[in-house]
Amino acid sequence: MRVLLSGFAPYGEDHVNPSWEAVRRLDGIQAAENVTLFATRLPVVYGEAIKRLISSIRVIRPEVTIAVGQAGGRMQITPERVAINVSDAPIPDNAGRVLTDKVIISDGPAAYWSTLPVRKIVRAIKDLGIPAGLSNTAGTFVCNQVFYGLMHELSHSGQTKIGGFIHIPYIPEQTLDKLAPCLSLDTITKALKRAAVVSAEALMPEHKFTEIN
Amino acid sequence: MRVLLSGFAPYGEDHVNPSWEAVRRLDGIQAAENVTLFATRLPVVYGEAIKRLISSIRVIRPEVTIAVGQAGGRMQITPERVAINVSDAPIPDNAGRVLTDKVIISDGPAAYWSTLPVRKIVRAIKDLGIPAGLSNTAGTFVCNQVFYGLMHELSHSGQTKIGGFIHIPYIPEQTLDKLAPCLSLDTITKALKRAAVVSAEALMPEHKFTEIN
Amino acid sequence: MRVLLSGFAPYGEDHVNPSWEAVRRLDGIQAAENVTLFATRLPVVYGEAIKRLISSIRVIRPEVTIAVGQAGGRMQITPERVAINVSDAPIPDNAGRVLTDKVIISDGPAAYWSTLPVRKIVRAIKDLGIPAGLSNTAGTFVCNQVFYGLMHELSHSGQTKIGGFIHIPYIPEQTLDKLAPCLSLDTITKALKRAAVVSAEALMPEHKFTEIN
Amino acid sequence: MRVLLSGFAPYGEDHVNPSWEAVRRLDGIQAAENVTLFATRLPVVYGEAIKRLISSIRVIRPEVTIAVGQAGGRMQITPERVAINVSDAPIPDNAGRVLTDKVIISDGPAAYWSTLPVRKIVRAIKDLGIPAGLSNTAGTFVCNQVFYGLMHELSHSGQTKIGGFIHIPYIPEQTLDKLAPCLSLDTITKALKRAAVVSAEALMPEHKFTEIN
Numbered sequence: 001m002r003v004l005l006s007g008f009a010p011y012g013e014d015h016v017n018p019s020w021e022a023v024r025r026l027d028g029i030q031a032a033e034n035v036t037l038f039a040t041r042l043p044v045v046y047g048e049a050i051k052r053l054i055s056s057i058r059v060i061r062p063e064v065t066i067a068v069g070q071a072g073g074r075m076q077i078t079p080e081r082v083a084i085n086v087s088d089a090p091i092p093d094n095a096g097r098v099l100t101d102k103v104i105i106s107d108g109p110a111a112y113w114s115t116l117p118v119r120k121i122v123r124a125i126k127d128l129g130i131p132a133g134l135s136n137t138a139g140t141f142v143c144n145q146v147f148y149g150l151m152h153e154l155s156h157s158g159q160t161k162i163g164g165f166i167h168i169p170y171i172p173e174q175t176l177d178k179l180a181p182c183l184s185l186d187t188i189t190k191a192l193k194r195a196a197v198v199s200a201e202a203l204m205p206e207h208k209f210t211e212i213n
Numbered sequence: 214m215r216v217l218l219s220g221f222a223p224y225g226e227d228h229v230n231p232s233w234e235a236v237r238r239l240d241g242i243q244a245a246e247n248v249t250l251f252a253t254r255l256p257v258v259y260g261e262a263i264k265r266l267i268s269s270i271r272v273i274r275p276e277v278t279i280a281v282g283q284a285g286g287r288m289q290i291t292p293e294r295v296a297i298n299v300s301d302a303p304i305p306d307n308a309g310r311v312l313t314d315k316v317i318i319s320d321g322p323a324a325y326w327s328t329l330p331v332r333k334i335v336r337a338i339k340d341l342g343i344p345a346g347l348s349n350t351a352g353t354f355v356c357n358q359v360f361y362g363l364m365h366e367l368s369h370s371g372q373t374k375i376g377g378f379i380h381i382p383y384i385p386e387q388t389l390d391k392l393a394p395c396l397s398l399d400t401i402t403k404a405l406k407r408a409a410v411v412s413a414e415a416l417m418p419e420h421k422f423t424e425i426n
Numbered sequence: 427m428r429v430l431l432s433g434f435a436p437y438g439e440d441h442v443n444p445s446w447e448a449v450r451r452l453d454g455i456q457a458a459e460n461v462t463l464f465a466t467r468l469p470v471v472y473g474e475a476i477k478r479l480i481s482s483i484r485v486i487r488p489e490v491t492i493a494v495g496q497a498g499g500r501m502q503i504t505p506e507r508v509a510i511n512v513s514d515a516p517i518p519d520n521a522g523r524v525l526t527d528k529v530i531i532s533d534g535p536a537a538y539w540s541t542l543p544v545r546k547i548v549r550a551i552k553d554l555g556i557p558a559g560l561s562n563t564a565g566t567f568v569c570n571q572v573f574y575g576l577m578h579e580l581s582h583s584g585q586t587k588i589g590g591f592i593h594i595p596y597i598p599e600q601t602l603d604k605l606a607p608c609l610s611l612d613t614i615t616k617a618l619k620r621a622a623v624v625s626a627e628a629l630m631p632e633h634k635f636t637e638i639n
Numbered sequence: 640m641r642v643l644l645s646g647f648a649p650y651g652e653d654h655v656n657p658s659w660e661a662v663r664r665l666d667g668i669q670a671a672e673n674v675t676l677f678a679t680r681l682p683v684v685y686g687e688a689i690k691r692l693i694s695s696i697r698v699i700r701p702e703v704t705i706a707v708g709q710a711g712g713r714m715q716i717t718p719e720r721v722a723i724n725v726s727d728a729p730i731p732d733n734a735g736r737v738l739t740d741k742v743i744i745s746d747g748p749a750a751y752w753s754t755l756p757v758r759k760i761v762r763a764i765k766d767l768g769i770p771a772g773l774s775n776t777a778g779t780f781v782c783n784q785v786f787y788g789l790m791h792e793l794s795h796s797g798q799t800k801i802g803g804f805i806h807i808p809y810i811p812e813q814t815l816d817k818l819a820p821c822l823s824l825d826t827i828t829k830a831l832k833r834a835a836v837v838s839a840e841a842l843m844p845e846h847k848f849t850e851i852n
Contacts, residue, residue, distance in 0.1 A: 075394050084508050084537060084562065101545065111510060111537030119527065129386040131395065136510065137563035172400065173342040181288050181394030182344065187385065295723050297750060297775065314758065324723060324750030332740065349723065350776035501820050555812040557821065598826065599768040607714050607820030608770065613811065 001203065003031070003196040004038045004062035006053050008069055008142070011044045011094065018171040019068040022189045031193050032211045035200045038062065044094040044142050046087060050149030057153070064199045065163035066116065067150055068192060069143035072170050075181040077125050077191045078135035079118040080165040083148035084111045088140040104148045112151035114164030116195075117202040121166075124198045125191045130183070132191065138165055162203065166195060214416070216244070216409040217251045217275035219266050219359070221282055224257045224307065231384040232281040235402045244406050245424045248413045251275065257307040257355050259300060263362030270366070277412045278376035279329065280363055281405060282356035285383050288394040290338050290404045291348035292331040293378040296361035297324045301353040317361045325364030327377030329408075330415040334379075337411045338404045343396070345404065351378055375416065379408060427629070429457070429622040430464045430488035432479050432572070434495055437470045437520065444597040445494040448615045457619050458637045461626045464488065470520040470568050472513060476575030483579070490625045491589035492542065493576055494618060495569035498596050501607040503551050503617045504561035505544040506591040509574035510537045514566040530574045538577035540590030542621075543628040547592075550624045551617045556609070558617065564591055588629065592621060640842065642670070642835040643677045643701035645692050645785070647708055650683045650733065657810040658707040661828045670832050671850045674839045677701065683733040683781050685726060689788030696792070703801055703838045705755065706789055707831060708782035710774075710806035711813075714820040716764050716830045717774035718757040719804040722787035723750045727779040743787050751790035753803030755834075756841040760805075763837045764830045769822070771830065777804055801842065805834060 005027075007020030020041050027039035040056040042049040057065055071078065085108045087099040118134055125132035138144040147165035154163050168191075170182040197211050218240075220233030233254050240252035253269040255262040270278055284291065298321045300312040331347055338345035351357040360378035367376050381404075383395040410424050431453075433446030446467050453465035466482040468475040483491055497504065511534045513525040544560055551558035564570040573591035580589050594617075596608040623637050644666075646659030659680050666678035679695040681688040696704055710717065724747050726738040757773055764771035777783040786804035793802050807830075809821040836850050 075388065075392060081512070082510050082536065086507070088560075109535055109537070110508065110539055111535070113536055126389050129389070131385055131388040133392075134514075136566060140562060172344055172396070175288065175344040176339050176342070179288060179346070183385070183395070184397045184400060187397060294725070295749065297721050299720070301773075322748055322750070323721065323752055324748075326749055347727075349779060353775060501814065501818060552815050555815070557811055557814040559818075598770055598822070601714065601770040602765050602768070605714060605772075609811070609821070610823045610826060613823060 001035050001200045002038060002060055002062040003035060003064040003066065003200055004040060004056060004060050005192060005196065006040045006042050006056070006067045008042050008044050014174070016174065017070055018168055018185060018188060019070050021171070021185055022168065022192050023068055025189050026193055030212055032197045032200065035197055037196055042146065046093050046097055046099060046142055046145055049142050049146045053146055053150060054153055063161055063203055064196065065150060066195060066199065067146050067165045069165065069167055070170065071167035073180055074167060074169045076131040076133045076169070077188065078133055078167045079116060079121045079195070080114055080135050080138040080147060080167060081118055082111050082113055082136065083138055083144055083151050083165065084140070085109065085148055086140055087145050093142055104145055105152055108152055112148060112155065115154065115162040116164035116199050118164065120202065121195045121198050124194050128190060128194055130187055130191045135167060138167065143167065160203070162199065166192065214248050214413045215251060215273055215275040216248060216277040216279065216413055217253060217269060217273050218405060218409060219253045219255050219269070219280045221255050221257050222307070227387070229387065230283055231381055231398060231401060232283050234384070234398055235381065235405050236281055238402050239406055243425055245410045245413065248410055250409055255359065259306050259310055259312060259355055259358055262355050262359045266359055266363060267366055276374055276416055277409065278363060279408060279412065280359050280378045282378065282380055283383065284380035286393055287380060287382045289344040289346045289382070290401065291346055291380045292329060292334045292408070293327055293348050293351040293360060293380060294331055295324050295326055295349065296351055296357055296364050296378065297353070298322065298361055299353055300358050306355055317358055318365055321365055325361060325368065328367065328375040329377035329412050331377065333415065334408045334411050337407050341403060341407055343400055343404045348380060351380065356380065373416070375412060379405065427461050427626045428464060428486055428488040429461060429490040429492065429626055430466060430482060430486050431618060431622065432466045432468050432482070432493045434468050434470050440600070442600065443496055444594055444611060444614060445496050447597070447611055448594065448618055449494055451615050452619055456638055458623045458626065461623055463622055468572065472519050472523055472525060472568055472571055475568050475572045479572055479576060480579055489587055489629055490622065491576060492621060492625065493572050493591045495591065495593055496596065497593035499606055500593060500595045502557040502559045502595070503614065504559055504593045505542060505547045505621070506540055506561050506564040506573060506593060507544055508537050508539055508562065509564055509570055509577050509591065510566070511535065511574055512566055513571050519568055530571055531578055534578055538574060538581065541580065541588040542590035542625050544590065546628065547621045547624050550620050554616060554620055556613055556617045561593060564593065569593065586629070588625060592618065640674050640839045641677060641699055641701040642674060642703040642705065642839055643679060643695060643699050644831060644835065645679045645681050645695070645706045647681050647683050648733070653813070655813065656709055657807055657824060657827060658709050660810070660824055661807065661831055662707055664828050665832055669851055671836045671839065674836055676835055681785065685732050685736055685738060685781055685784055688781050688785045692785055692789060693792055702842055703835065704789060705802065705835060705838065706785050706804045708804065708806055709809065711809050712819055713806060713808045715770040715772045715808070716827065717772055717806045718755060718760045718834070719753055719774050719777040719786060719806060720757055721750050721752055721775065722777055722783055722790050722804065723779070724748065724787055725779055726784050732781055743784055744791055747791055751787060751794065754793065754801040755803035755838050757803065759841065760834045760837050763833050767829060767833055769826055769830045774806060777806065782806065799842070801838060805831065
């Protein structure tokens with residue numbers, strides 16, 4: 001089984017994006033007996049990000065796709081429950097575009113549920129001693145657009161492939177000059193690896209994978 | 214040179230106190246060329262905690278004493294600037310005692326400054342990529358009482374020994390069932406080791422110690 | 427035109443629910459030239475709350491329905507953008523029921539958009555000098571269930587009636603023994619009155635109502 | 640009895656400072672049977688602020704002096720317990736001056752206690768239904784400098800005059816474009832009036848003043 005993890009390029013003035021830093025460490029890893037991880041990097045650009053993710057999906061043909069993004073200010077690893085059909089943020093994407101109340105897919109439904117086993121992921125990450133919680137909003141910036149676009153793609157692919165989105169906090173080096181919570185890159189990476197394995201397991205419920213450390 | 218680090222026993226229902234978990238990992242370590250670290254564990258009990266710390270100081274005779282305590286809710290390693298002469302908290306200590314507006318040392322001054330090089334410590338910890346900041350209040354619970362008692366003791370010892378207090382955040386395992394920021398135990402331990410070396414250096418400004426990893 | 431505002435009964439140990447305190451002050455008020463406000467009180471009970479609201483709608487036949495609920499911890503008046511088809515909370519409702527990942531309407535869509543002019547409401551409230559912001563999650567407790575049920579009802583009524591949900595902060599008296607932000611009841615009431623008028627105006631865009639103070 | 644309340648001019652880009660807006664509404668008010676309030680406005684400038692306050696004290700000869708300042712981000716009315724002998728802030732005062740670890744009064748003690756009945760003030764404000772709490776740090780910007788300078792002056796005046804500092808939150812109009820807690824100007828003004836009366840009472844413990852509304 002193949003699990004594709006996407007991370008984002010640094011946003012704005014930032015030099016680093018922990019979502020990419022974490023998933024690139026997992027690229028090519030065999031995370032469990034027959035679970036291999038792949039990583040792909042998305043630009044923080046409306047439209048471009050989801051196009052890039054769908055291209056990677058077509059090449060890699062993963063059974064599970066987990067898009068990962070930074071949610072500065074959060075304290076936990078937060079699998080997202082639902083993607084909504086709107087882009088709307090006062091801040092520009094990395095191409096300088098600002099969107100206001102813009103529908104993502106004009107004939108799409110108001111929302112798509114994540115098809116990842118989000119509750120099991122939360123439990124499994126907490127079992128590692130890492131703070132995690134279910135989130136009910138992925139915002140309305142590029143993260144949510146990628147998440148919505150991903151679920152739209154998967155819902156039309158006619159295959160039993162699953163996917164969703166996980167938001168992660170800052171890493172320590174991003175919080176040296178601002179007061180914000182963080183988790184270490186090691187901790188985040190470990191949590192995402194676990195999420196990948198738990199998601200793959202969900203597709204083969206009769207089998208419990210032995211995770212490879 | 215000897216640096217004594219104190220940590221606290223778990224408070225209330227908690228099973229762990231990151232202050233003790235961190236400093237006990239440093240016990241007996243040679244942190245730099247001629248800087249040896251010692252750790253001692255204090256009860257979260259008014260009066261008892263400072264007595265225990267002073268006993269350890271008399272046995273170990275450290276040049277630098279750094280008391281460490283947990284400040285749940287903080288996001289950074291925070292060296293404290295000032296200890297104040299009052300104990301006052303609605304919550305009981307581990308002996309069940311609640312103090313309200315209680316003077317710590319009846320003829321003591323309103324406050325003592327930390328004699329640690331707090332600003333240098335902040336800078337050195339941030340240079341490790343770990344969030345740190347100067348704090349202007351150590352609260353008025355057992356932490357502040359230990360800090361005030363320590364500074365009172367040092368101010369009367371007639372020797373050029375320095376000391377102070379550093380508050381640390383929760384560790385991840387403490388934040389599984391509550392929404393609060395944390396830093397990993399490794400990160401906290403690394404920061405405290407650096408604080409110890411920087412403090413020892415401050416007593417010998419002509420010499421810059423090579424830290425031993 | 428009739429605007430129906432619903433508020434909730436006190437939750438759990440609370441003696442007061444600011445949502446009901448605010449909307450009951452508006453009951454029977456002529457808020458603008460031809461805009462009359464009505465208030466109804468809902469129990470904090472899954473199922474019962476939405477039934478009660480729909481009953482009130484059938485009796486009062488409002489052109490605009492605004493359900494209002496308390497969101498302890500928020501700092502602004504927050505019109506909600508979207509209701510999602512799930513009830514899921516670790517805390518019990520006032521009948522002692524705990525729901526986990528429970529679909530609200532089994533053949534309903536994942537989400538409904540608010541049909542209130544949420545952006546205009548935010549702007550109009552801020553123009554009064556009151557903090558307001560658009561929210562992307564109404565949570566998954568009784569508030570969201572009422573909101574989802576309301577939008578489902580309105581979407582099937584075949585009439586050009588609009589509705590939605592607004593979350594409000596605590597009032598000061600609720601924050602005496604906990605550290606949480608609040609807005610005064612006067613402020614909240616004024617904001618909700620303005621939201622009602624702005625929503626009614628949205629149905630008759632050619633006409634701008636003179637608000638009656 | 641005379642109570643002098645000081646407030647600050649707007650800081651930086653702000654158009655309003657709630658400390659001055661509140662105390663100027665109390666200027667000339669007879670707050671209780673024989674308690675008259677006076678208000679004075681201080682610049683947000685190191686050195687100048689305390690000079691201005693001491694000038695006002697010499698003219699008005701109040702029995703009670705309460706300096707009031709804005710603490711953006713706080714949620715309560717917070718009487719300060721202690722002033723410390725240092726000015727240290729990364730942000731400039733309104734004259735453009737940045738101070739780092741600068742002693743306020745070179746031969747002064749590390750700290751002065753407030754001589755206001757801070758605990759009684761907290762209780763009295765909460766009795767009005769307004770959130771209040773004791774604070775252990777007035778920061779190290781101009782507010783603390785004024786507070787420390789005031790306590791130094793009073794401690795050398797040889798008279799039974801009392802004084803201290805109260806920090807207040809933002810008012811709503813300041814939080815339209817940033818996410819921060821606030822209290823209404825009415826609420827803040829009411830709380831400060833109560834603090835003034837409670838402080839005056841503390842000087843005449845045998846007498847309980849009837850507050851004039």
